Amino acid sequence: MARKPCDSSQEADVRKGPWTLEEDLILINYITNHGEGVWNSLAKAAGLKRTGKSCRLRWLNYLRPDVRRGNITTEEQLLIMELHAKWGNRWAKIAKNLPGRTDNEIKNYWRTRIQKHMKQANQNNFQQQSSSEEITDQAATINTSQVFGMAHHEPMETYFPPINSYMVHHNNLEPFPNTYLPPTTTCQSSFDNVYWSMEDFWSMQLLNRD
DNA sequence: AAACTTTCCAACCGCCTTGGA
DNA sequence: CTCCAAGGCGGTTGGAAAGTT
Numbered sequence: 001m002a003r004k005p006c007d008s009s010q011e012a013d014v015r016k017g018p019w020t021l022e023e024d025l026i027l028i029n030y031i032t033n034h035g036e037g038v039w040n041s042l043a044k045a046a047g048l049k050r051t052g053k054s055c056r057l058r059w060l061n062y063l064r065p066d067v068r069r070g071n072i073t074t075e076e077q078l079l080i081m082e083l084h085a086k087w088g089n090r091w092a093k094i095a096k097n098l099p100g101r102t103d104n105e106i107k108n109y110w111r112t113r114i115q116k117h118m119k120q121a122n123q124n125n126f127q128q129q130s131s132s133e134e135i136t137d138q139a140a141t142i143n144t145s146q147v148f149g150m151a152h153h154e155p156m157e158t159y160f161p162p163i164n165s166y167m168v169h170h171n172n173l174e175p176f177p178n179t180y181l182p183p184t185t186t187c188q189s190s191f192d193n194v195y196w197s198m199e200d201f202w203s204m205q206l207l208n209r210d
Numbered sequence: 211a212a213a214c215t216t217t218c219c220a221a222c223c224g225c226c227t228t229g230g231a
Numbered sequence: 232c233t234c235c236a237a238g239g240c241g242g243t244t245g246g247a248a249a250g251t252t
């Protein structure tokens with residue numbers, strides 16, 4: 001998952017690769033006391049052998065106290081699909097509409113889950129279409145019972161609209177914009193994640209502050 | 211149980227934009 | 232206006248973990 005730390009002698013003063021717990025704590029501690037921003041000088045002042053960019057990324061994508069970790073809920077999933085249909089790969093813009101989620105997370109989610117599913121769906125669609133001449137109007141819209149009547153313990157594949165709801169667009173598979181339905185569902189959020197949380201760090205920080 | 215394959219995501223890279231000198 | 236540094240963003244990669252044979 002994480003990359004191998006770069007220990008090249010040429011770049012010995014700039015660390016790369018996965019962040020250690022110690023580095024995380026240094027960064028959290030520094031930002032807690034001094035605030036974020038001016039990342040290059042922050043990295044130096046904090047004594048981290050990281051680039052400012054690396055610090056910024058680590059903070060924004062992982063260490064910020066308001067970063068929401070764990071499974072993307074069905075509401076979030078639907079919102080991502082809706083906003084992606086509207087804006088395309090504007091991940092940062094999409095992320096602004098999902099509090100606590102980062103552009104990186106949404107981008108990863110899209111690529112690994114949604115896009116993959118769409119490709120599969122498109123393949124199935126192709127097979128289906130070759131056996132059936134007619135595409136019905138119903139097939140060109142999202143089946144709401146399929147999308148909204150979902151139980152969150154079911155695999156995500158269950159939740160996706162019929163395969164005809166997607167079109168190929170700009171070398172990507174994108175949801176057909178006009179077929180998207182607003183997420184009016186009251187689906188239960190699934191927050192039964194097992195990720196370790198930075199909340200522990202933050203609790204510690206608050207305790208240590210005077 | 212070992213070998214191989216696939217999935218997932220943290221982190222990097224490079225390009226673009228912004229703002230100050 | 233130009234230059235430069237820093238920030239922001241989207242695309243891509245590396246490799247651990249999970250799944251399959």
